[in-house]
Amino acid sequence: MSKSKKKGTAWESAVVEYLQWALDDRQIQRMVLSGNKDKGDLTNVWHHGQRVCVECKDTQELAVDKQWSEAVDEAGNLDATLAVLIKHREGFGVKKMGSQYAIMQDIMLDRFLERSEPSFATLARTVSQPLKSSKLGLVWIPLRVFAVILNDGLPLGPEEETKEES
Template identity: 35%
Template sequence: MSASKAKGTAWETRIVGYLAENGFPHVERRALYGTQDRGDIAGIPGVVIEAKNCRAMTLASWVDEAALETANDGADFGVVWHHRAGKASPAEGYVTMTGETFARLLLQAGHGNRLGADRG
């Protein structure tokens, strides 16, 4: 396994551990699906998590990748959980998504007004 792959696998494993310790008992690393990839972390219905542990942040391409994987999975939400330099815990990492995804997440959580959601 390459050093880059090992670094990514370790980050995914830390995310899974963090989520499991914080109320998500079914979370797990997902097997690779090739061109039909469905994200790196599974076990939260309707959510795709793409994990990234890279020196350079390329948010646009990462968010596009998460969107494609969300469509492949038929999920409601796709996010990128990326490592924060100098911080080991996923609790201190970043979670990135589009504004549209964030608005839908807030609405599903019971915040906001669905009538206002049509204003775009």
């Protein structure tokens, strides 16, 4: 296995572990590769009964528009109307998974927030930041905020745990 492949696999595994913990859902797993019709990197991620295509990237290249387009293409292969690009944030290791980038188009963030409580949707919008390098209107939010969106505004992690997340 190449060095970059190992790095990508390790990143996907870190995202899986974080989302499993955050959503208290062990069914979230890495997706089995499916040739040229990839369907994202993770499986069993849902939001209000809709599949979510999760594309994970741990690259130094800043080609987020290209990476987002890949996520959208793979969402089509998955028949998913929701997609997110989880990108490794430089300077933030796997011990700070909640601070990683959850990237999507502004309109996609609106779709994720459609059924959220208005006060939570407003809060989530205030933390979203535009990606200046994007020509597609991409924004980012911290992965922990994205996980709270998936968790309908509820606290993250199993109820019996009080794990601190930075």
